[in-house]
């Protein structure tokens with residue numbers, strides 16, 4: 001059913017000893033114009049080998065090639081253009097999708113090997129930022145896409161649960177904190193304490209010493225410090241869980257920075273043994289001047305380890321624990337240098353798997369053109385933002401379809417879907433403008449548009465005379481063919497989105513399929529009782545299968561009614 005491959009095989013049969021199937025397959029192109037057919041073989045390589053004019057070769061070859069799946073072949077200048085037989089191919093494609101259902105397009109690129117994905121990774125006692133939202137959404141989509149490609153995905157939430165800020169937090173809590181308040185509203189209150197600390201420390205510098213000393217206590221396992229840390233962590237996690245629940249995202253591991261505390265000495269020792277450490281202003285660093293990068297800080301003057309040190313430990317631990325074949329870090333582009341340094345240090349340590357580590361960066365979320373930040377004390381909780389999207393979705397549904405059942409559930413799928421889709425519809429490196437109203441439009445490039453198209457297709461199926469979803473005939477008309485061709489592209493799309501670590505490839509694809517389907521629907525009467533009815537219904541069913549699966553990969557649900 002891979003016509004690309006089949007066409008290459010047909011050509012290869014006539015080019016024995018000159019070009020093999022693989023070479024031919026890699027040369028095949030998709031013609032720019034529909035009038036040039038579905039597949040094109042450029043004859044330039046052959047022309048060089050045979051010392052003949054490519055036009056002549058194209059002409060000769062096109063006269064020889066014939067196969068049932070091909071309606072015809074034609075020479076167009078130096079190209080052999082293949083026209084698929086719409087009747088046969090459409091029937092095969094529709095049949096296959098209906099048989100395979102959601103496993104249509106599952107690939108075996110990964111062969112069951114493991115990929116770890118480090119994403120979301122918010123910081124304890126701080127608000128879950130828009131950046132963390134992007135990481136969460138993109139990371140989750142990439143995990144789903146990896147699984148679709150045959151990998152075993154390990155989803156890791158590398159929590160920011162260690163560092164000097166905990167000394168500050170404990171200090172602030174001891175001075176101005178109240179247990180009740182923290183319990184009631186952990187993130188808001190803890191962040192407030194953190195902000196207060198900075199304000200007060202400007203007036204009373206001794207607070208900084210106090211904070212340093214508390215962090216030391218924490219590192220040495222002082223009971224009170226450890227208990228407070230543990231409590232802050234638990235309360236924060238409870239808050240983050242609310243967001244993950246709303247987004248319906250789970251993790252295999254919450255091993256954050258603190259998890260690596262007892263693995264630090266060994267790392268520093270290893271760097272020492274491998275003669276990679278140098279002293280710079282009292283701190284221990286790995287010099288990266290040979291790669292034109294600033295040194296990677298491993299240990300501060302006071303002996304404290306750093307973010308980078310913990311990431312070194314994490315990478316080595318993950319390699320030993322998960323034996324990953326690939327390892328993705330879905331983290332904002334502002335940390336580009338950090339990851340370049342990290343990967344280089346691991347390479348210098350002699351780990352060849354360092355070549356399989358990949359930083360997957362993304363742009364900012366903007367509000368009215370400006371970077372959204374948690375300004376001092378003024379915290380916008382992401383949970384509230386998501387809830388607002390759900391409320392707005394509810395209002396939109398109420399206005400359009402007041403009789404809909406399960407409006408709450410559907411509003412959740414739509415509200416959350418809107419946020420996710422808005423995030424992944426553009427290439428991830430782009431900045432995105434956050435605007436709930438535009439995200440939740442029924443028309444345009446929105447998640448709701450795709451969900452609505454899917455529901456519309458489902459409603460046609462509900463009106464069908466029978467459940468049977470296999471086509472009796474092929475569909476040769478141009479409206480159906482446009483859709484069949486797009487359905488056929490799904491495997492290629494998934495592979496591309498995996499290779500580029502780019503969920504937008506799938507988002508753009510489901511938008512395109514939705515647009516094509518709506519066009520189809522405005523031209524064709526699906527439910528007319530004639531010989532092609534079963535095929536049209538099976539085509540509609542195929543569209544619902546692929547839309548639902550495409551959305552699922554992005555982390556979005558597809559309600560059957562909307």
Ligand code: ARG
Pocket residue numbers: 118121122123158159160311314329331
């Ligand atoms: N907690 C970090 C932050 O909020 C992100 C961690 C990303 N993952 C990693 N392995 N460094 O900036």
